[in-house]
Amino acid sequence: MTANNNTNLSLGPVLYDWSREELLNFYDEVADYPVSIVYIGEVVCPKMAGLTLSDIESVGKKLEAAGKKVYVSSLALIADEMDRMRIKDDTSLPFPIECNDPASLHLGKGKELAAGPHITSYNISSVKVLKAAGVSRLVFPVELSMDSMKVIVDECDIETEAFAYGNLPLAFSWRCYTSRAFGLLKSNCKHDCRKFPQGMLIEDLDRKPLFKLNGTQILSGKCSNLIREVDELKNIGVHTLRISPEYKVTKEVVNVFSKRLAGEIDADEAMDMLTPLEKVGFCNGWSHGKAGLEFLEGEELSGLALE
Amino acid sequence: MEDEKIELCCPAGNLPSLKAAIDSGADVVYLGFRNATNARNFEGLNFTNKDIGNGIEYAHKKGKKVYIAINTFPQFHDEKVWFESVDNVVDLGADAAIIANMGILQYAAETYPDLRLHLSVQGSSSSVESLSFYKEHFNVKRAVLPRVLTVDEIREIKDEMNDFELEVFGFGGLCINVCGRCYLSSYITGVSCNTGGVCSPSSFVSFENEGDELKVSLGNVVLNKYAPGEVTSYPTSCKGRYYFNGEELGYPIEEPSSLNVLEIMPQIIGSGADSLKVEGRQRTRTYVSTMTGILREAIDRYYDDPDGYYVDDAWMEKAAHTMEGMKTTYGSYIQK
Numbered sequence: 001m002t003a004n005n006n007t008n009l010s011l012g013p014v015l016y017d018w019s020r021e022e023l024l025n026f027y028d029e030v031a032d033y034p035v036s037i038v039y040i041g042e043v044v045c046p047k048m049a050g051l052t053l054s055d056i057e058s059v060g061k062k063l064e065a066a067g068k069k070v071y072v073s074s075l076a077l078i079a080d081e082m083d084r085m086r087i088k089d090d091t092s093l094p095f096p097i098e099c100n101d102p103a104s105l106h107l108g109k110g111k112e113l114a115a116g117p118h119i120t121s122y123n124i125s126s127v128k129v130l131k132a133a134g135v136s137r138l139v140f141p142v143e144l145s146m147d148s149m150k151v152i153v154d155e156c157d158i159e160t161e162a163f164a165y166g167n168l169p170l171a172f173s174w175r176c177y178t179s180r181a182f183g184l185l186k187s188n189c190k191h192d193c194r195k196f197p198q199g200m201l202i203e204d205l206d207r208k209p210l211f212k213l214n215g216t217q218i219l220s221g222k223c224s225n226l227i228r229e230v231d232e233l234k235n236i237g238v239h240t241l242r243i244s245p246e247y248k249v250t251k252e253v254v255n256v257f258s259k260r261l262a263g264e265i266d267a268d269e270a271m272d273m274l275t276p277l278e279k280v281g282f283c284n285g286w287s288h289g290k291a292g293l294e295f296l297e298g299e300e301l302s303g304l305a306l307e
Numbered sequence: 308m309e310d311e312k313i314e315l316c317c318p319a320g321n322l323p324s325l326k327a328a329i330d331s332g333a334d335v336v337y338l339g340f341r342n343a344t345n346a347r348n349f350e351g352l353n354f355t356n357k358d359i360g361n362g363i364e365y366a367h368k369k370g371k372k373v374y375i376a377i378n379t380f381p382q383f384h385d386e387k388v389w390f391e392s393v394d395n396v397v398d399l400g401a402d403a404a405i406i407a408n409m410g411i412l413q414y415a416a417e418t419y420p421d422l423r424l425h426l427s428v429q430g431s432s433s434s435v436e437s438l439s440f441y442k443e444h445f446n447v448k449r450a451v452l453p454r455v456l457t458v459d460e461i462r463e464i465k466d467e468m469n470d471f472e473l474e475v476f477g478f479g480g481l482c483i484n485v486c487g488r489c490y491l492s493s494y495i496t497g498v499s500c501n502t503g504g505v506c507s508p509s510s511f512v513s514f515e516n517e518g519d520e521l522k523v524s525l526g527n528v529v530l531n532k533y534a535p536g537e538v539t540s541y542p543t544s545c546k547g548r549y550y551f552n553g554e555e556l557g558y559p560i561e562e563p564s565s566l567n568v569l570e571i572m573p574q575i576i577g578s579g580a581d582s583l584k585v586e587g588r589q590r591t592r593t594y595v596s597t598m599t600g601i602l603r604e605a606i607d608r609y610y611d612d613p614d615g616y617y618v619d620d621a622w623m624e625k626a627a628h629t630m631e632g633m634k635t636t637y638g639s640y641i642q643k
Contacts (some may be wrong), residue, residue, distance in 0.1 A: 077485050078434040079455040080643065081463075087436070103436035108444075118488050120604060121621035125410025129444065143493050143501075151383040170491050171484035171545075174639045181551065181559055187643055202549040205522075205529040210549070211491070212561065218484065222496055246641050291497035291526065292490065295455055 007234045009257055010161060012244040013073035013098070015047040015169065016214060017193040020055065025058045029251060030152050031066035034258040037161075038063050041072040043169075044217045045117070045176070046086035047186075048193055053089050060095050069096075076100040077216070079174035093291060098139070105133050117142050117163055118172075127156045137161060139242065142168045142224070145289040146232060153237040157291040160234055165253055165274075166244025167199065167212055168283075168292060170221035186216065193275040197247040201280065209280050210293075222283040222293055226237035227270045229287055229303060230260050249277040311608050313575075314582035316374070316474065318598045320352040320589055323505040324496040327596040329371050332603030336366060337405060338588065343385070344392045346378045346429055346486075347588040348504030372402035378427035380408045380487075380501045390414050397422055405451065406430075407487060412445040425474070429487035434618050435467045439497075440468040442471060451472055451584060453485050454566070454638050458578040465579030472581040472600070475567045478626070479586025480600055481638055483545050483561035491544045496528045507543040518602050538563075538632045566627055567635035569618050575640065594629045601625060 011030060014023065030038055040056055040063075042048060051059065060070040074090045074097055075083055084103075091097050091104050096112035099119060101107045114137035115121055115130050121138055130138065133137035137159040140149055144162075153160050178193040178200060199212030199219050209221035223246065226233065233241060241261070243254050254273065260270045274282075285294030288301075317333035319325035329338045329606065339345030341353040354362065363373045375396045381389045389408070393415045401577040404422060406412050406431035415422055419485045426432055426441050443448040449472035452461065452595055465473060482489065492506045493499040500506045515522045521533040523542045530547035533539050540563035549556050566586070567577050575583065583606070585598050601622045609616045627635065 034598070050335040076488065077431070077638075078437065079453065080460065084434050084436070087434075090343075101434075101437055102432060102440040103434045106340070108434045120380050120408065121486060122502055123383050123386050123410050125413060126380075126387055126408055127410075129409040129413050133440075133444070141501075143490050143499055146381055149506070168490070168494070170494055171483045171489040174643050175483060175561075177559060181556060185643060195448070200550050200551055202556065205532055205548055207550060208528070210495075210506070210528055210544075218491065223489075285497065286493075292494035294497075 004235070007035065007238060008036040008240050009254060009260060009261065010097070010240045011035045011039065011254065012039055012242045013039040013043050015044055015167075015217065016197050016199060016247065017191065018197055018247075019194065020052075021052040023050045023195070024055065026245070026250075027063065031063055031068070033251065033254050035068065035243070037069045037071065037144055037255060039071045039073045041074060041090055041098075042043070042086065043073050043076050043100055043118075044172070045186075045215045046075070046082050046191060047191070053093065055255060057093055060093070071096045071098045071114055073098040073116060074100055074104040074168070076116070077172040077174070079216070080102055095209065099135070105135070105178075106128075106175045109134065110190065114139060117169065122148065124152065124155050127152060127158060131156070131158060139163070142170075143292060145284045146229065146236060146287050147289060149233075149238060150236045152171070158239075159239045161240040161242055162226065162238050162287075163224060164226040164233070164241035164243060165257065166224060166246055167215060167222075168224045170211065170220055171218040173216050176216050177218065178215050181213065188226045207284060220292065221252050222281050222295070223278045224284060225274060225278070225282040226284055226287055227260060227274055228297070229284065230257070230267070234261075252277055261283045313580060313642055315599065316582045316584045317595060317604060318479075318502065318585055318588040318590070319362070319414040319595060321354065321592075323359045324595045325373075325594045326365055327471055327592045328599045329366055329369055331596045331599035333371065333517070333599050335372040335374055335402070335582070336362070337376055338347040338362065338378045339378070339586075340395070342392075343502070343504045344379055344381075344389060344428075346376065347371050348379070349519045349589050350509070352589055353599045356399060357393060359401070364398055368481070368538055374405050374425065375399075376410060376427060378405055378407040378429045379504045381411070382502050386410065386563050393418070393422075402589040403449075409418070412441070412447065416445040420446075425449055428453055428476075431485045433485075434463055438464070438468060438471060448472055449581065451476075454481060455485055456639060457643060458571070458574045458640050461578035461580055463582060466468075468497055473579070474574065474582035474584050475578070476586055476638070477575065477583040477602060478566055479590075481564065481566045481586075481636065492525070495528050495544055507541070514543055536577075540633055562634060564634040564636045565630040566638050568637065568640065569601070569605055569622055569626065571637055571640060572609050573613060573616050576606075576609055581604040590629075597625055597629055
């Protein structure tokens with residue numbers, strides 16, 4: 001039995017183009033959040049980054065002073081020289097690095113490293129390679145089922161983290177989709193992503209929400225929510241549950257997960273508190289080995305537990 | 308390798324296509340096994356070990372090579388299948404293994420130090436730093452570059468890593484999102500491209516007549532509605548039509564289009580790339596022989612007279628025909 005009674009919370013990197021002022025205010029508050037780990041920095045596009053490198057350094061120091069473990073998250077795709085410079089700058093900051101591309105594994109050699117959700121670590125032999133490269137924490141790929149998580153937790157002796165709440169990062173491109181929607185290119189972008197602090201929600205031809213465009217990234221239209229899976233994730237032995245920042249609701253989401261982890265509220269109460277925070281709807285399919293956009297609830301979940 | 312011609316690397320989904328590629332001028336044919344180790348794990352496609360043996364014999368007799376792609380990511384319970392596939396590459400005498408996953412690369416490098424290893428496009432390695440990681444850890448000799456760079460950016464990588472080979476895509480289907488880190492299809496269907504080897508599995512695709520229109524869905528998601536006579540394409544969610552704020556956005560991610568570098572062959576070769584790859588192991592033998600023949604002619608024409616290079620109208624017509632009238636694009640090669 002690997003049940004982890006010390007499962008804690010992390011706050012993932014902000015994926016959207018929030019302004020510098022908003023980000024600085026946000027991280028002032030984060031210092032008081034009941035999270036153990038905070039990831040700061042730019043994963044999507046260096047043109048998006050509201051915080052300068054020195055901002056990241058001072059915010060990181062403040063969070064460390066508040067007792068948080070701080071990682072700098074690095075880009076998930078290097079598509080041009082600007083990206084390459086950015087990843088070099090980020091990996092030179094005086095913090096552990098969350099690597100989302102092998103370039104940061106290479107540049108961060110000798111530092112404390114985490115493999116982010118964009119490093120495709122589905123299996124034991126890959127995790128062994130990552131450990132040999134200096135990785136001590138593994139953020140599971142978003143499509144990994146809890147069955148697969150369990151095997152890695154049992155076999156690999158590495159700190160583990162599951163993406164537990166927020167719109168799921170699904171894809172990255174050299175193309176900026178937000179710019180494209182405004183008839184522009186990434187190279188002549190006008191920061192239109194700043195207008196969409198929650199991403200641009202696009203709908204299929206039946207007008208059902210499907211994806212969110214966020215600059216060079218595509219996110220799920222639905223918000224992933226593993227609040228009903230908290231006990232199972234603890235039982236598996238996952239060390240950390242990641243909350244991915246969403247606009248204006250992050251504090252409440254963190255508080256609900258914190259209370260749920262502490263056993264102060266049950267899953268139904270937690271769900272009732274989270275539901276008003278999310279307009280499009282929730283999904284949790286991948287954690288149960290189903291399609292990512294599915295949301296399994298009630299009998300479907302208990303049915304799975306019996307299998 | 309820069310004194311030699313750029314290598315022409317062509318796809319085969321079966322033995323007749325392999326022979327057609329060799330006979331039409333391919334330097335190399337790449338192919339895969341008939342299982343989930345293959346990112347083109349489509350029904351009715353791909354090679355038995357016996358066919359691969361015959362194919363390698365055919366290619367080697369003509370002085371050509373065969374690379375085998377093991378370009379997906381095993382999950383914990385099936386890693387053994389991937390390891391056995393690496394064993395098979397060695398037993399069959401293929402000229403290189405194209406591998407995506409770090410764990411499989413590690414196995415191959417440790418078990419078979421003499422096996423030539425290439426990093427698959429699914430590994431998505433697009434910078435000197437990332438390529439250096441694969442080179443140092445697994446002694447990878449070549450990478451198939453993700454389709455995210457301009458020809459100038461490829462040149463810069465080549466200038467910094469002169470002894471490392473780069474393979475670039477020249478023709479065929481195009482992923483607009485970086486491969487190996489794209490979960491769009493998995494989000495809709497639950498079948499992972501990375502671990503299952505199929506994007507937009509045909510068992511999830513449906514076509515339905517709605518009045519005059521043809522409605523095309525993947526799972527419960529409606530990706531397109533075609534007017535009569537409109538050119539249709541295989542539905543993937545990156546090439547769907549979408550709405551934003553009640554307005555039709557057209558194709559906000561990518562229009563159905565295929566890559567074609569015939570018109571920019573001098574820039575592609577000028578990038579210093581060592582190999583030019585044609586996408587399409589799932590395509591017909593006719594596609595393989597047509598496109599191999601055209602690209603062979605184009606490459607030879609360039610080297611005969613670099614300044615006098617020109618494109619035949621007939622090449623473009625035939626190329627358009629093989630892509631069923633879809634638009635063509637230079638991808639990221641010229642402008643981003």
